[in-house]
Amino acid sequence: MISLKKIFGKSSLALAAGLLLMGTPTVQAQDAVAGKVIFDANCAVCHSIDADVVGPALKNVHERRGDEWLMKFIQNSQELVQSGDKDAIEVFEKFNKMPMPAFKTLLSEDDIKNVIAFIKDESTKASVAAVEVPATDQAAVAEAAAPAEVAFLDLPPALLFTFGLAAVIILLTLLVLVLMFRLFIPMLGDSIYDEDFRTSFAGRVLFLLRGDATVVTGKAKDHIHSNHDFDGIQEYDNDLPPWWKALFYVTIVFAVAYMLHYHVFGTGALQTEEYELEMQEAALLAAKNADDPNAVTNYEVLTDAAALESGKSVYLTNCAACHGAEGQGTVGPNLTDEYWLHGGDVNAIFKTVKYGVPSKGMVPWQGKLTKDQMLEVSSYILSLQGTNPADAKEPQGEKM
Template sequence: MISIKNIFRKSSLALIAGVLLAGSNAVQAQDAVEGKKIFDANCATCHSIESDVVGPALKDVHTRREEAWIKQFVKNSTEMIQAGDPEAKAVFEKYGKVQMTSFAGQLSDGDIENVIAYVKQESENPTTAETPPAADGTTIATAAPQEVSFMDLPLLVHFTIALSGIIILLIIAVLIMLFRLFVPMLGDSIYDEDFRNSFAGRVLFLMRGDATVVTGKAKDEIHSSHDFDGIQEYDNDLPPWWKTMFYVSIVFAIGYMLHFHVFNTGKLQAEEYEMEMEEAAALAALNADDPNAVTTYEILTEATALESGKTIFNTNCAACHGQEGQGTVGPNLTDEYWLHGGDVNDIFKTVKYGVPAKGMVPWQGKLTKDQILEVSSYILSLQGSNPANAKEPQGEKM
């Protein structure tokens, strides 16, 4: 007989094991939650899970790199590159030689482990398409275009296609019947030279396999005194299709000259280019999402707008430009030198559309128009602040 003591012992062990397993899952989930907060605050500016941004996509990075290597790279990638680490150098070269911000004094080993746990969790989740916010901050649902098979088309479309096919077949059948009916009635008269040279005769003999109407006649008459080392030249017709195209080109050239150079009723290339550029400028002015569209924003000076801009800057821009705008990976924003223009409208466009070739990501899908204007105004408010360890000037003085 099994003793009650043994049953109690086994039940207790099972209960403890279940509690431990449940606890480990809870801890892992909590690590991922904490890792998401750290990722959004420090990494999301330059990295995404699914796609390359400034830096590489982080999906499955825990399977491609050892955890110790990831920690070291996050803390000080520059040191690893200078030490000659091949993987660190490869990442540096592949992504435009943009050095990753060093987080040695900001993130602990535990923080980095939490971020890895978050990346692992996201890597194992099914890929979901992100929907960018609209200009007012709301989310727009976008549907991918779907292919429609032929059988799913409306019945009217099927009927129209079938009716068109039947009509074409009837026309062909009638032509064949007429051909078979009238040709025997003509008898040997179809071989008369006058009939053969007529349009109807040419078509008839072309249908019977005589390609003379296309290739021309072979007269087999030798040009007089045309003998070159035993090579003789025959006086054969040029192909009719070639002669027809030649005549048409002459008529076209005369019409072209009169239209463009005599009567001046047509626009030459330079004039067409100017007209198209004017049309493009007019269309750009109507499209607020066109990078070439003219904007007339005024710099914001209200304290609330600048404070909001500072919050946006610290959350999204400080990772590459420094907390005080002194410049780290990105350029210094506190001096008088600008790479892409120092007016509020220039900065607005740089923030909105980004400069992907230099690692600056576009923010139009993440920030609203008002938020971009606020952060642009805040950036201009940093002019002349002279922070410590400011990066050297880049661009042109404004």
Template sequence: MKTLNKVLFAAITLAFFGAPETQAQQIDGKAIFEANCKACHSITEDVVGPALKDIDKRRDAKWINSFVKNSQKMVQAGDKDAVALFEKFNKVPMPSFESSLKDADIEAVVAYIKTESEAPVQAEVAAPPTTPADPKNGTGNEVKSSFSLKSLPATVFLGILIAVFLLGLVVLFLIMTFVSMLPVLGSYYNRPENAHLPMAKLVGLLRGDTKSIVGEHKDVLIEDHSYDGIHEFDNDLPPWWKYSFYATIIFGIAYMLHYHVFETGKLQDAEYQVEMEQAALLSANEVSDPNAKTDFKVLTEATALESGKTIYAQNCAACHGKAGEGTVGPNLTDEFWLHGGDVNDIFKTVKFGVTSKGMVAWDKKLSKDQILEVSSYILSLQGTKPANGKAPQGEKYEAKK
């Protein structure tokens, strides 16, 4: 009877309260992944480290366990796959999780990655293109016309081809007629009374007479102008040279009037200033431009810094240490910076990343406000001097007064 009562009591407890020991032992692989791996890895894309899709099929559990706990130990031991990964991803060392993750934790992460790898990929539905009625779109930029000859009806397109063909025939006929008349025109313009006319020079040029361009050679030596066997002839300058000289004089006068007298044109310095202003406006409107000028101020409110601390712990601690002491990434608590120590410099580094050095771009994962919060929190770590701080890197930053 006592045994029956114990069984009934256990059954009632299980029915009402479930299996507490089993639930307590169940490990959330997704939470561990997001807290420790998400900063450097994605399921489907290479980031700082490789994409992890189907990792359970590409590597055995023992290899994964060893690599996660201490990847550099495997690299130094000469493991072929570990060395290949280290070389491929710019020799950025993976943080050691030997003291922070247990075997069960790593198994849970692998199980989560396996589930995500097998999940069907949802195709994005592209929105139908819309043509604004106004010639300018919402950003004030002109909307380019999509007109092309291929969009014309076949009959119109054929008519244009026929018209172009007929026009070509007419031009060809006129050229042939003019060429065939050159002998007659030549005999007419060769007469002494017509030789001075511009048309005479043109006809002569078309018939091969280049005197109107290169001038006429005169075999008349200038007396006492012979030096070392070199004789100077009394020839005029070539017409092409004189015409070019006359053209530069006309251009110089027009330039002076346009830029210096009437001031209807901008000089180079003024053009440069206008272009710089236009570039600044374009950069300010282009949110994805890393050269866009920003003027953020450091956030000092407790709520903003607390939010930045949370974001840092979730996304940055894996590479920079929980206290900013630096692990894979540089120390964030000293006065030395690789890419500038102003809040705007840190904002851009976080937003756009530094791919060549393994720094992830967070612009697609964090909002502008979140990036500013975490940047302000990073600056609040200055001078905290955590234990095991990484050696200074970069240049010392001195705030502008």
């Protein structure tokens, strides 16, 4: 007979194993939740799950690289690059050689594992959400996107009447011309071959229609231009083609009219004036469009303590990962010296924050921060001038 002690012992082991198995998803979910908080605070500035930003998209990166590699790269990416790791070098060179901040001293191994758990969780969600559109739906979308074709007879009656009237006028004109030629040419008889008629406008048109191209090419002459020759080559005194001479005369008339219009009477705007007018028009249009990077802004630096404190909070949440908690510069430039890459007044900083500098890894913050938040963080950045934090990055840009 089996003792009660053995039964309870086995039951306890089974119960414990069952509880562990049941608790595993909950623990993983908790890791992902904790990882999201860490990711948003430290990684979201430069990374997205689905799209490349400053750094690469992270969807399924754990499958491509492995957890161990991710741990080392997050702890110190440059150490991995300098060790000759091919994957690390590939990522570094692909993304403009922008070094990723080393998180070895900022995040524990458990924190990094939580971030990796969050990436895995988000990658799974993204894969489930990427459901293919059925073929019938794709056809419907393509059909809806295709431009609508209108049959000629379905055009408005007024437009159809205009087309018909134009066709009738063209046909009548051609008919009249044919009748005139058939009536008058026989009446002229052999006189059409007289030199006077052939050189007239009507004669030129008539013979052009009959295949004589001298009205275009000019008439060849057998008169030698001079008595000298070059290795048996003789020069004939032929006229220039009439079409060439006509265009030459047109250019002379155009040049005189151009000079009078632009340089004598001053009735036309020269290039400098046109440029200034177009710039004025562009400035007016830019002023109406708040999202135009060329729009003129005239913000004043905020100096009250509440605005600067709010700007500091925005800075620490979104900017410190690349510029350092004290503005000393890490991946991004030092913000505490007098040197600036894209202008050092509050309006220039506001535009840099709003529109970013994607070619240099600075992401645009419009749509993520409000106008007030961008102005507050711009003012806070200016308040860091001259603070001289430890380990500040070397100056970059021009002195302002």
